[in-house]
Amino acid sequence: MSSMSRGRAALAGVTAAVVAIGVAEPVAVLTGPRSAPLIAVGGLVVDVVPEPLKQFAIAVFGTYDKIALLVGTAVLLAAIAALLGVLAARRLRFGLAGIAAFAALGVAAALTRAGADALDALPSLVGGALGALTLWAFVAGPLREAAAPSTPPSPPAAALARDEAPAGWEPQEAAGDESRRRFLRGVGLLAGTAAVAGLGGHWLAGRRGVSAAREAVRLPTPVAPAPPVPAGADLAVDRLAPFVTPNREFYRIDTALVVPQVDPATWRLRIHGRVRRPLELSFDDLLARPMVERHITLACVSNEVGGDLIGNARWLGVPIRELLDEVEPEEGADQVVGRSVDGWTCGTPTAVLRDGRDALLAVGMNGEPLPVEHGFPVRMVVPGLYGYVSACKWVTELELTSFADFDAYWVPRGWSAQGPIKTESRIDTPRRRDRLTAGPVTVAGVAWAQHRGIRRVEVRVDDGPWHEATLAPTVSVDTWVQWSWRWDATPGDHTLQVRATDAAGETQPAQRRPVAPDGATGWHTVPVEVG
Structure with missing residues (x-):
């Protein structure tokens, strides 16, 4: 059994994980970035995670859902690695078995991706081997002394009586500080080297990307150019989505x-x-x-x-x-x-x-x-x-x-096999919880019903009568349309709602339904405060 403290054992486990992931990145330069353990396991998570959890991630993080997944996976891995470090301090084989299990998971995740071959297992195998070696070095190998806290013997009683210490003896606190420094130096050296290797591998993978090939592409002139955007299609209202999205x-x-x-x-x-x-x-x-x-x-x-x-x-x-x-x-x-x-x-x-x-x-x-x-x-x-x-x-x-x-x-x-887009509308300005000044206020947004087109957009305040908004011109029935309505705002708390009617005469329903299985429904509602 190792004499490591739990804190040092946990940090040793995390260091082993950093080494495993860091060295796998440059190996993945040769086999493809999808074979890197963190990415391969993350892709597997995307495929098997329950659909409600996936929709929760999209609702909370939006287009940053992938970054959130990778960060969350890394945090979870760090927590498990810390636990494996503590287990390894008690029985080394427990920690090594845990690392082997994670390496096997990385291999399985990489090999089950579309187009994978046997070489895609290499990053997880190499990373797992070096991670295991790192954990062994702290628990039973050359770094064991640095990982174990020093407990120097007390000076002889006679020396204490004379108020002096024998040669070579130092206080326990000083010895502990030196042990801690040796341990942290070992952690810093291994983790820092692995981080450099990981970042270098990521950089090399980027260098192998297709940015240069994309820049070399010369698009042909269309035989049927897009119709020009009509004047007034973009209302240029502050915080209103532009007609063409950059x-x-x-x-x-x-x-x-x-x-x-x-x-x-x-x-x-x-x-x-x-x-x-x-x-x-x-x-x-x-x-x-x-x-x-x-x-x-x-x-x-x-x-x-x-x-x-x-x-x-x-x-x-x-x-x-x-x-x-x-x-x-x-x-x-x-x-x-x-x-x-x-x-x-x-x-x-x-x-x-x-x-x-x-x-x-x-x-x-x-x-x-x-x-x-x-x-x-x-x-x-x-x-x-x-x-x-x-x-x-x-x-x-x-x-x-x-x-x-x-x-x-x-x-x-759980999603429908066929997914025609539903008629929808959105208020872009004012925004939720905006504080407005009493008087004329421009309410504006976008509406869409691709391949049917929008016939009418209506706005109402506080469940009052519907007022028809002004539609901006658009290019075709396949694009969204901007709309605006002038509201004479009065002091107090108010609720704005919008609904659209498509060219087929169908008005979007008021009932709120979730996105699954074929798209959300309901009227967009925006509470505002007028002073």
């Missing part, structure tokens, strides 16, 4: 903890399955085809009432309808499964992709190649459907099948 502000919700780095030189798209004429295209093949450009608003099914998981952009791409016409789908092939390079899938109704709407294999976003985090080099964009059934990023396959034969990623997790 790329850097466009929401991102997906399951990829590490953004896939897909080289356009090696990218291929297979269109296969229940088709008469399978097709394979390179990136150059795709760029050589006639391109169209359209403004299209995308929305996430996880968007709560009044949420911001929605954005409008100008997309450049090849119509999917034309590609499907070429491959000639067989009768009964009512679903097109888009498959990402990381194995994620979405199922889109074949009929929707062929009904004349501007469903695109997009290569451009707001006049530049797709940002890497938004699907570079190619993604799907389909107006009128939530992203979980249509917006496949980093797409490499379109497989024709049927809804009866295949469930895409989110369907077994």
